[in-house]
Amino acid sequence: MTIWKHVIADTYFDDGSPPALRQRDAGEVRIDEREIVVSYEDDDGVVIYRGNNDGSGHFSLEAPERNGRASLHRFIPNGNFLEGYWIEGGNRGMWRIELGQPDLG
Known part of the structure; x- marks a missing residue:
């Protein structure tokens, strides 16, 4: 399993708020041959x-506790960016996650 801690996320909201919210140290991403967890x-x-994780670089995700669903796409194999959309409760938007270097220890 590869783990990226302190990823950087650009989150766009489809609600008339400012066009981008940049979050540093916004979370963690884990990817292995079976699963992705954000x-x-x-x-x-x-x-x-x-x-x-079906190995294609395209992920469909769910957050049942938040009534959330999302997609993420890694267009370049082993690339540093994941991009996609999200819907959580009544909110929706897009996100771009910069992975950076994986945590090795």
Whole structure:
């Protein structure tokens, strides 16, 4: 399993708020041959999105506790960026996650 801690996320909201919210140390991404897990903390606590990894670089994720679903795409194999959309409760938008260097220890 590869783990990236302190990823950087650009989150876009489709609600008329400012066009981008840049979050440093926004969370953690874990990817192995079976699964992807994206976790972060917001004002209401920890959020965990999980999805299957079929090896294609395209992920469909869910966060049942938040009524959330999302997609992420890694267009370059082993690339540093994941991009996609999210819907959580009544909110929706897009996100881009910069992985950086994996945590090796």
